[in-house]
Amino acid sequence: MSSETEKILTTDGIPLEVSLKKAERKNKIKAFLLVAPLLLFLLITYIFPIGDMLMRSVDDKMVTEMLPKTFKSMEKWDGNEMPPEEVFEAFYLDFQKLVEEKRDGKLSTQLNYTKNGFKSILKKLRRKAKNFEEGNYKEQIMAVHKRWADVEYWRAIKRRAPAYTTSKYLKGMDMYKNEDGKIVNVDEDRRIHRVLWLRTLEIAFFVTLLCFLMAYPIAHLLATLPMKYSNLLMICVLLPFWTSLLVRTASWMILLQQQGVVNDFFVMTGLVADDNRPEMMYNKTGTYVAMTQILLPFMVLPLYSVMKTISPSLMRAGKSLGGTPFITFWKVYFPLTIPGIGAGCLLVFILAIGYYITPALVGGASGTLISNQIAFHMKSTLDWSFASAMGLMLLAGVLAIYWVYNKLVGIDNIKLG
């Protein structure tokens, strides 16, 4: 068949396929030029930063570059006994150079991440090194502090030799590589991230569930009420959507605080005693309430757009065929809304899992999420590589959920409106 099509020529004798390609090339270029700005924008603001974040999260070049001679001389050292003299000499030379460049502070911070106790002995070394004599650096350094004579600390330095590391990812899961290179859990009382991951998943799950339970009837009303009422209801749904996130979160703070409107109301109606006002903010409750309210429109709108397309005659048909209202709803209406449910749940869950401002403001200690921890490392500890690692873990989590969802429901079944 292809040989037949090859034979087709235009009146000018050019093969039709060539002629068609030529004619369409212009359109293709035009189409590409139209999307080019967006493509460029995405490249600069999305692809590049994500790539940079990925690099940063595994990048461990800083120490590698600060101690080049040391790591070179350590290559031959097996790490079982104290390193030989040449390692000490190389370390002394590297360190002196850093002191001259006033970069030794950074080194001590970095090494301290690997093993506690480096800060003080490096400080001491800097003071003492001024008076070092040439030769036999091993003896001189070991004399500075007893930790310098401990092989553990030298192994800790050696661990920083590779330019790339997975330690940040391990840390994000409350794990680390121990001296033997095995991946182990950190002590139980220092595990903070796993709790946060689990809490993030839990809150995102329940917020999604709450949103679904509340949005379904609203969306149904919106889709079935006569125009003049449904328009009003639509405005009620959209008005908060259009209001600033901060304003909404702040109003929840006014409502939920212990001396707030809701508590005052409870006291007034005698539901709770004045001296026993429940704490509804700076904990999980606050996060649940505020996040559910804020994310509700993201559930209502996809549901509404799907329900709008379901003909009311289907419900009538179900009933006329003998289905009770419940059976008709369950067998006819509900299955037809699944694309909307899928879209709404996925949207709300993904938004909730990375939610930041609201938990930061109303969450307190027990209501903060992993994103707050990421922000903390971005702004306070300045451990950007750790923040990047956790950010990527979050992204990977979302992609994994998307993948599972696609396997279970099928992404083609989604309808966002």
Place this chain on the structure above:
Amino acid sequence: MSKNQEFVKFDKVDKSYDGKVLVVKDLNLDIAEGEFITMLGPSGSGKTTCLMMLAGFETPTNGEIFLDKNPISNIPPHKRGIGMVFQNYALFPHMTVYENLAFPLKVRKINKDEIDKKVDKALSMVSLSGFENRMPGQLSGGQQQRVAVARALVFDPQVVLMDEPLGALDKNLRESMQYEIKHIHESIGVTVVYVTHDQSEALTMSNRIAVFNDGKVQQLSSPDKLYEEPVNSFVAEFIGENNTFAGEVTNFQKDQCKVKLSDGSEIIANPISVNSNGDRTTVSLRPERALINTKNKMDNNFKGKIEEVIYHGDHTRVRIELLGNKEFILKVPNSSANMDIKMGNEINVSWNSYDARALDPK
């Protein structure tokens, strides 16, 4: 076999949606068992509302509907056992054809073997055997409609309601479906209440037709009577084509009257809803009942001028000016005798006074 003549009975039914306007006014209608009755009328005439009240999706504001002598106003739709075919088919898009047909049987807790048998039978009835596993979206409009009909019949309902079921189909398909539905009705003898605004559909399919206008049944009779003997000018106008003359009754007799038209001429007509001299009336005459240049003796003979000739193949439609009516339509059969029909020619037009029905004024 004596059939229940009042199988479905609308008894003084009123319906209003807003408490100000009556959509259905004092409706009394008896439907016999096994009958194919059509509710015909323009949109907004109340016919669909009647159907919805019978199905149970609307409640009468006043009056009662009886099904086999039992009042049903307080019975919810799913307990009425009335099958319904909707205008847009209303097939469940997420179910296969089989599942669609099995739905009414499953909710009745019928066992699997019985369901299979009934679904099979219903599908073969609409000649769609072998389509069990198709989704409705994979079927053509006509096939979907047949599935909808099969689904409405599969659970052996006492009454089947059809709400303009053929409205979305093209002309040829619609015609063949009309016969198909009629044959199904004849073979299983179920009572069918059919709603349409298409008069030819109503005329071909029904045992009786109820013409609705303005919330009221204007005439309830068999298709031929409806066409030949309309009782008022709305029915005459709505069913088929119709030439009208407005005028005043001058010489009233029991079976004949004279009607004086606005241009002064008088025609002889058949008095239907006029009672005395001086009554205003609209005289209605079917186009095919007026003949041109005929040798037959008829009691109305007038001269008209041809204004327009429209060729229709088997017949020619001729618009003439006659007795001041510029919209007088004639249907002239295509024959060699009628070759002199040209624009501007004068022709003789005649009709029997019996066919000119003096009805109520418009």
